[in-house]
Amino acid sequence: MAWDWTGTDIGKAHHHTVVLNNDGDVLLSRRVVNDEPELLDLSSDVAALAEDVVWSIDVADRMASLLVNLPLNHEQTVFYLPGLAVNRTSAGYRGLGKNGREGRPDHR
Secondary structure (H helix, E strand, C coil), X not given: CCCEEEEEECCCCEEEEEEXXXXXXXXXXXXXXXXXXXXXXXXXXXXXXXXXXEEEECCCCHHHHHHHHHHHHCCCEEEEXXXXXXHHHHHHHCCCCCCCCCCCCCCC
């Protein structure tokens, strides 16, 4: 089964969401204001990309509560990926940039 993977960097005023397919291709990258109309648009756009979407967020407090509830209300999977885990994982990709892609000859 093919999944699309959605990662969101949660902020107080803005969130940045990136959607990747199983091949690692970026399907969507968007910074949105943390308010309901913008997050509803984001959720709709992500849902239109694929039937099965897995969301990950880096904050599990009230800053993320609105964004967390939108995918859950559409029966999509949401999980918490703490920043510490991201930092430890990225240590294995030193020199490749935050997303681990820069400098790789073929990232597919």
